[in-house]
Amino acid sequence: MKLNRVLLFVVVVVALTTSLVACAPQATPEVEQPAEPVAPAATTAPAEPVAPAETEAPVATEAPVVTEPPAEPAAGGTLVLAMNLNDVVTLDPGYAGETTNLFIHINTYDTLVDIRPDDLNTIVPRLAESWEVNPEFTEFTFHLREDAKFASGNPVTAEDVVFSWNRLINIAGAPAFNLDGVGKIEALDEYTVKVTTAPDENGVLQPLPQFLASACNPSLGIQDSKLVKEHGGTDAADAAETDKAKEWLDQNSAGSGPFVMTKWSPKASIELVANQNYWKGAPNFERVVINHVEDPSTKLQMLERGDADMLDSLDPDLMDMAMGNPDIVTSVDTSLDMNYLAMVYTCPEDVQAQSQESYDALMSPESHEIICKKAFRQAVAYAIDYDGITQAVLSGYGTRAPSIIPLGIMGVDPAKVQGRDLEKAKALLAEAGYPDGATIDLYYGSSPTREIVAAKLQSDLAEVGITANLQPLEQSVYLSEMRAQKLPMAFGGWTPDYLDVTMWTDYFGLGDRSIAFRMWFKNEESHALAEEIRTTSDPAAREAAVVKIQEVWMEEMPFTMLYQLQYIHAFRKELQGFKFHPVWFVDLFELSK
């Protein structure tokens, strides 16, 4: 009977399915990842832009003459990574401004200078063997190593540096800000490049003390100008319109780095192959496949089954599971990524004095009126249960700095961290004129993690009598409103683009910049100190100013750090040489199996 066989099949299928459902509880529900895929570590201070006038080259032997396919291929094998690649929208260094790009670019392009994971204090040579910086920080001269070749075989020359950086500036895409303040890039000879900063309105060259740190950013990696031009690239002033190389650079790399990108399938994978021409020698892996996997538990399953050798990050909830597997190694690393709470500094009447339009646009003006009082802001900072938030959001994998500059940056002293103090908070509340508490609106861009933070903040503040009405906004709406200086109180995250303290002091300290601008933080002392940090060349004076600006911030309390993230990295135990970098994750050249 035909029908009976079909029936039997159905019964088997159904039985299988029901038994499947019975063992359901072990399945891990979808959990939001703590943060960006590129995660890494940093417990020491970042590089200071001290110009080591002449640094000797690490490997400066005679240039190996690379002919034909190299005699000895890479040790071989494929390295498979499971990462969240959701943020990748382009891989052209002229346009790419996302976190994952930094990781891809540092492994496919060479920067002139570098900050290595094991010493974040020192800027070391990469394509540049040595460099000079004038005392005013307005002229930077780089001497390129002469043995470096692009993967294409073309030599790396000063012209390539000029092309790469001009292309970046003229395309004016996301990474162009790394070259803000740069006026002129010129090739003095085949292997010497000179960068001069841009003059201000009086014709005085602007000091750019963070330039060396910013030149370590993978986006400033050197592109093979011949190759990029062949594919329609240009560094002309109108490159934003006339450069046609993006389509090719999205699928290929044109660098001298240890690997060459050969394919990018959006939201699926990125494939790299070893650059056999690499000036440090051939990498240990012939091929690297970076697979896009979003679900954290699935990522771990892939690692456990050996379908992935390494993950970009491991969800804290899965830590126990990973530790139970002897084939997996985990490592907890402090990042420089942090979340902050920002409170408006200027009171509505002063806003009105500056701009009627801004005044009319303020959201929750009553909240502005309350929060703009210094004692109130201090009360809020003392009322927050920071440890509780770290526990709730990060399962404890987090830390906190005294102000909003993360631990690990120069001048940041963990001993100065102020925790929760309810008595002090209540006293300050009374001082602000609200002994019985107050009601305010708290804005944020909604996400599962931020909802938890918001709820926790709400209940913490309630303990001192502050009623916080939660105002979640869709993330892009939130950003728009915040940029328009409308919000009285908001919280969000901050990730550095380069390892220099101006990454925080500029954006939080200068009243006309970014977060400080958005929260009306127009404080002269903070502005002056941030300006000093920007322009001082003496490291000791700089550090002193960093210490001081944090004191100002902690007194005025326009921002308080909620938590600094720690990331868990997981990889197969066979994998050697794994070291984290807080900006670009990991150097694949260092890895071996």
Place this chain on the structure above:
Amino acid sequence: MSLIQHIIRRLVLMIPMLMGITLLLFIVTHIVPVDPLAVILTEKSMEDPEAVAAATAKWGLDKPLPEQYLIYLNNLVRGDMGTSFKTKNPVFKDLKTFLPATIELAIGSFIFAILLGLPLGIISAVHSGRPVDHFTRVFSLLGASMPPFWSGLLVLFVFYYLLGWAPGPGRIDARIDSPDQVTGLFLVDSLITGNTEAFWSSLSHLILPCIILGWFTLALIARISRSSIMEVMTQDYIRTARAKGQIERLVITRHALRNGLIPLVTLMGLAFAGLMSGAIMTETIFAWPGIGRYAVDASANLDYPAISGVTLLIAVIYMFVNLFVDILYTFLDPRIRES
């Protein structure tokens, strides 16, 4: 009216419908109080008035809304869906990148749903009230009620992680070279290029996501076909067929099925269009680079051109599927042909 005339009329009617959709879409995306510059520019370049002015002019954001709409329509007619704010690629190119994965997944799920759903529906109709019917009901209910983000994780956990019977997420094994791009459909491309290793790998990677995505459709098909056939089985012509001594199998396949399946055609059409418009959760769990993920990103970033592109694409898919279903009707039901 001949069939050809009918089709042409329907195609012409699509133009005003598309106009209506674009207008609605345009209004909805533009009344949201968000500054699109926030998407186009980076955090840092937002502070550069020159960059802001350049971007505003480049993307036509300084023009009044009706003018922006006309520009958009004008471009659309010429096949230009605009450039995505986020990816900086022509939207058409982005859609071409993400659509093949969705097509493969949708067709696979659809085949799975029909191959299993239809027999299940028929068997449970014929044996209604018997154990097999109850099993089908439970099985369908599970498919209809388990959200894919849960059932997807579950099948991965059991069949990939615990048992190792199925491959993990993704379209193809990481250690295998994906086939050279011709159509973007891995199965087709690997066959064309004779890459059998890639063919089997992509086929095996399709199984779990297709089961998960197709399960819901399967449930619909099984339930609707069951009730539809049961209804038909009470009709006079079935009794007549039995009375004239037709064996039961032929009664079902020849008389009951043909009539009972007509309502299913509409359902399947809609279900297929639904599968084609992307399955966000399934795509997320199985790391499947399809149109659903692109749509989510577009809306999260308020990327007008991309949102419009995806919506238009889905609208067009629905229109064509409906047209196809209508045409299919005329073959299945002579009464429609006659009228």
